[in-house]
Amino acid sequence: MSFTAYLWTLFTSALISSTVLPGGSEALVVFGMHEFQTHLWIVVFVATAGNTLGALITYGMGRLIPNKKQEARSLELLKKYGPITLLFSWLPIVGDGFCLGAGWLRISFWR
Template sequence: MEDALMAGVSALLHWLAIPEVGLGAIFVIAFVSATLLPMGSEPAVFGLVKLQPELFWPAILVATVGNTLGGGLTWWMGLAARQAADRVRHERGHGPELQPGHDTPADHRALRWLQRYGAPACLLSWLPVVGDPLCAVAGWLRLPFWPCLLYMGVGKFLRYLSMTAVLIHVI
């Protein structure tokens, strides 16, 4: 029974790592998972590193670059959404600001928090559920792109490094 379980785990890791394309697959998976699409890249990174331990640092770095660039794309999507909303409001004669009554108090608190901390708040872009929308809101708020991208990269690097290292030692 234990041999069957280990064979199943090995097959799953082999499939997740996609070793035939290796680091290229890691880049694409990490990039796509940093957009607003709900998927995670950690299993693929872990699978590749588990099957090919010599790729630990290259996999961490490639995943970080792909995920950070995906966060940058999400930032640009947020900026584009803001510009489109501003055009629509201007054409309708409503001015550039949000209309009262359309947002909840929680929305205002979150926006004020992000405006208060600015680009360093993008360190939290690695968080599940809120990280990707955080990048989009940073673009919406027109926070400076390059500092946001830098903070995203640092947060995402630390996430990949810590999660992969822990999983390698645990599993």
């Protein structure tokens, strides 16, 4: 596999993995770190870029949900702690929900 093809595959996998769709890009990152040892920072950057864009897409999906009153515990925590909660968006299962909830609650994108 060429390095360029690998990077596009990694980016796509990371993007899909960080949305509400199932997936995982960790194996591709490990593969890239082994096969392309002289380009470690590029591998990490591309995976991070894909994950970040996927989280922004999930945030945007949350913005599309009508803003109605919701009393769920996770939304209350998100309201209480705000953007700092998004530092945990990398967590499996609940992380995507944080991004979705942030969009739904209209938390400022720039914060």
